[in-house]
Each structure stands twice: as C-alpha cells, then as structure tokens.
Amino acid sequence: MELSLHRLKLLRELRRRGTVTAAAQSLSYTVSAVSQQLTLLERDAGTPLFEKLGRRMVLTEAGVVLAEHAEEILASVERAGVAMEAAQGGVSARLTAGVWASVAAGLLPTALTALSEAHPGIELRTKELAPEDTADAVRDGALDLSFVIEYSNTPLEWDPALNRQIVAVERMHVALPPGSELGDVVALADLADRQWILAGPRSQFGRAVRRACHHAGFDPKIGHEVEEQATALAMVVSGLGVTLVSDLGLRLLPPGSYIVELADDFHRTVWVAYRASSEPRASLQLVIGAVAGAARQLGLAADPSM
The missing domain is CATH 1.10.10.10 (Winged helix-like DNA-binding domain superfamily/Winged helix DNA-binding domain)
Incomplete structure (x- = not known):
C-alpha cells in the first residue's frame, strides 16, 4: 500500500x-x-x-x-x-510565513534584506492572512511560521502544539482628523464623544480597542466598521472619525495623517509562532533572528539588548 x-x-x-x-x-x-x-x-x-x-x-x-x-x-x-537541514554545512530551506499588512510593510523588507545577505540559501515566502487565522494555519501545517498578535488587555490562549518567540512590542497611537486640537498626548477618555472608525468585535484589534475604551469609562461610538487598517486611516484623514494605530501600522499612513501619542497603557506584542518539535529548525531560527533585528532597528524590541 x-x-x-x-x-x-x-x-x-x-x-x-x-x-x-x-x-x-x-x-x-x-x-x-x-x-x-x-x-x-x-x-x-x-x-x-x-x-x-x-x-x-x-x-x-x-x-x-x-x-x-x-x-x-x-x-x-x-x-x-x-x-x-541540521546535517547540511550551510543552511538552505524554503519557508512560508503567515503575515498581515503592517508586518509585511514594517518588518519584512529590512528583515528579508538582511537574511538574503547573510543566508542566501533561505527563501521566505509569505501569505497574507487575518491575524486571527495565522496560528491555526501553522498548527495545521499550511505554514511553517506566522506572526501572531497579543494585545496587552486581551491575553491569548496559547496552543501547546506551538512554540512562540517574541519579536516586537508596539505602542498604540491615536489617528485624528486633520485640524484636531487635542494636544500631543491624548487619553482614550478624551475620545469618548468622538465617532470611531474601527474593526468589528470579532477581530483581535476591534475587540481589544473596545475593551480598552470600556476600561477608560466609555463604549466607542462606531460610525464606520472597517476591517482594513489602511482603509480606516484613509477615512480618518477624510474627517470621518478617529481610530488607533500601532507602531508598524504607521507605515500605512496616507498623506495628511495626524498622529498623536496615546496616554493609556495599551500596547501589543508581536510573536512568531511555529510548530513545537524536539529540535528547532536552524533556518526558522535565522528568520526569527532577522525579524527581531529589524524590530530592534525600529526601536520595537521587547528587550533593547535583544
């Protein structure tokens, strides 16, 4: 058979x-x-x-x-x-990673350039998925690794079949319509009367922001429910409401964007998830190292000594 x-x-x-x-x-x-x-x-x-x-x-x-x-x-x-792979003198492998827009725009260009220079035998292909779906795709064998988000107010339930390594910690910022006069630092409570542009409550981002607003004493008034961050930011520039954006999401800003610091302690951690095994793949660890190095260059490393 x-x-x-x-x-x-x-x-x-x-x-x-x-x-x-x-x-x-x-x-x-x-x-x-x-x-x-x-x-x-x-x-x-x-x-x-x-x-x-x-x-x-x-x-x-x-x-x-x-x-x-x-x-x-x-x-x-x-x-x-x-x-x-371990038996080879030089590392050569083809890996597929699950990504989303802000990681693809903010971390991958620098990481892949460094990886190709140091380890040309490693080829990293990417597949864009919703952040909520990337870990399952790794566990099920569709991907070799994926980027996973964990918000500070919404801890993940981690699958024991997967390992994870932290690569970045992102602050959250407030995106305001042009001409807004709220100062250089804004608290969530200052936005209680504003109209919001936000992803739906099924998404990690939409759920985490709603929870952060509730903790600040209000439920956001959702004028426009939009899943794509780039679309939400374009709508903010058009004066249709406010939203939050992470450090990596700042790479997606359209012209005319007005970004201020968020006073509340609300951030998110970016992990790389991969299947648990008795011995980690050398190529995978080199990819993770390159991504962590890119995050360090952007000032987003969890530990500056990483």
Whole structure:
C-alpha cells in the first residue's frame, strides 16, 4: 500500500475540522479538489475510509486509524526535514510565513534584506492572512511560521502544539482628523464623544480597542466598521472619525495623517509562532533572528539588548 503524503494531510484536516468544506477552507483548496483526493486515498488504502451521515462525510473505523497514523507520519517527515537541514554545512530551506499588512510593510523588507545577505540559501515566502487565522494555519501545517498578535488587555490562549518567540512590542497611537486640537498626548477618555472608525468585535484589534475604551469609562461610538487598517486611516484623514494605530501600522499612513501619542497603557506584542518539535529548525531560527533585528532597528524590541 503506497499512500500520498498530500492525501494523508487532507485526511488529517478532515479529522480535525469535521467537514470537507472546513478542511478545504483551512488549506485554501476547493471542496471538489479535496473530495477527489480523499476518494483517491480511499482507493489507495483498499478499504472504506468514509461513510455518509446525512450530508456529511465521516470517518469509518479504518479511517480513524489511518488518520491517527497520518499524524505520526507527517510529524516524522517534518523531523526528517529538520535533521537533514541540521546535517547540511550551510543552511538552505524554503519557508512560508503567515503575515498581515503592517508586518509585511514594517518588518519584512529590512528583515528579508538582511537574511538574503547573510543566508542566501533561505527563501521566505509569505501569505497574507487575518491575524486571527495565522496560528491555526501553522498548527495545521499550511505554514511553517506566522506572526501572531497579543494585545496587552486581551491575553491569548496559547496552543501547546506551538512554540512562540517574541519579536516586537508596539505602542498604540491615536489617528485624528486633520485640524484636531487635542494636544500631543491624548487619553482614550478624551475620545469618548468622538465617532470611531474601527474593526468589528470579532477581530483581535476591534475587540481589544473596545475593551480598552470600556476600561477608560466609555463604549466607542462606531460610525464606520472597517476591517482594513489602511482603509480606516484613509477615512480618518477624510474627517470621518478617529481610530488607533500601532507602531508598524504607521507605515500605512496616507498623506495628511495626524498622529498623536496615546496616554493609556495599551500596547501589543508581536510573536512568531511555529510548530513545537524536539529540535528547532536552524533556518526558522535565522528568520526569527532577522525579524527581531529589524524590530530592534525600529526601536520595537521587547528587550533593547535583544
């Protein structure tokens, strides 16, 4: 019996996610493509792996057994890659990282330039995801590493299947319409009567800002619910409201932006998440080091001695 690693990965996702649709979404495939590959896996296995339960496809007993072994097989393949990388005289690897706009604009250009000069054998590819989705994509094997946000007032529940390393700590700033006269430092309480432009409460950013405002004694008046930070900042410049922006987000400012310091103790930490293993990959640690170095150049290191 010869089994495709790619199809085993799809089987693992089906077991984790519960439905073919969810498995397909987690790996950015179409439902039909996943269904076709799972059918081929069942043919290769020579025994029924799935059965219909209403409109759902569920695992048979044999399917559950194979899915459990798929976890071990895929983990062994990853460990083999780590061992081969360690055995090489020079580090050579291709990694894929989950990013979002402010990290891509603020940290990656400097980090990738330094990485290419010091370790040209390492190729880092990126995939933009919502910050809320990046850790899951690493855990599920779709990414090698990802950038993860943790707000000071909204601690993350960390997955024990993942390791993390801190690379930056960002302050939060207030973006005001041009002509606002609130001084060089503004407290959240000073913005209680203002109209806000803010991401929805399902996003980490939207939830954390709402919580910070509530702690300051008010609930923000949301005039415009906007998920993209660049769009929100453009609306602020047009005089439609106020919002908050992090240090890295300052790279996205449109012309005419008016930014002041936030008086409240509200910040966010940027971590790099990667799968836990017995031995960390040398290439991955070099990437993390390059990103931390870029953060240090911007004055965003958690520890100035990093």
